[in-house]
Amino acid sequence: FVVGEDPAPADTTPVVNNGKSELDASTPKDGKGWTETTNEGFLMNGYYNFDNVLSSYGTWEIFSKTEAKTTLTVRFTNGGTTSRNMAVNVNGASAGTLSFASTGDWTKYSEAKVDVKLVAGVNTITFTSMTSDGGPNFDMFTFGIDGVELYDGTQKIDNPTALAVI
16 A cells, blocks of 8 residues: 555455255375375365475365355364464465464364455466465355356356347
């Protein structure tokens, strides 16, 4: 912000949580970590295990049928003794920092939540570790709206305003 100018206004977009979309978080599009099924307790196809280094990351491409600000709930496990903090970026913009507290064991799961702004179409969500312990293990993402899924390259936005050729 420049001296003499007003700071950027706070985001007042209402958070919408009127549905539910559950996604497997075990296999990001890109990352510094790996997919595992070693420890029990996951609900989907396994979990994503971030490398135990500073700046390990996972990037997921998701598709949303609608534009919305909604809550993203991350189901995770952290069998380490300390919290593992991660920076959250959505479509290149910071969505904040999430702290993933110790769950006491790699088979016990908990949840962390962050509000995210999704565009209608393809969205990129990146979690980057802020500690040398890396990140926790991610099992599942739950979005507070319907119509969110992992992007597979085939989804398209319905365009009800398209002009028909007569």
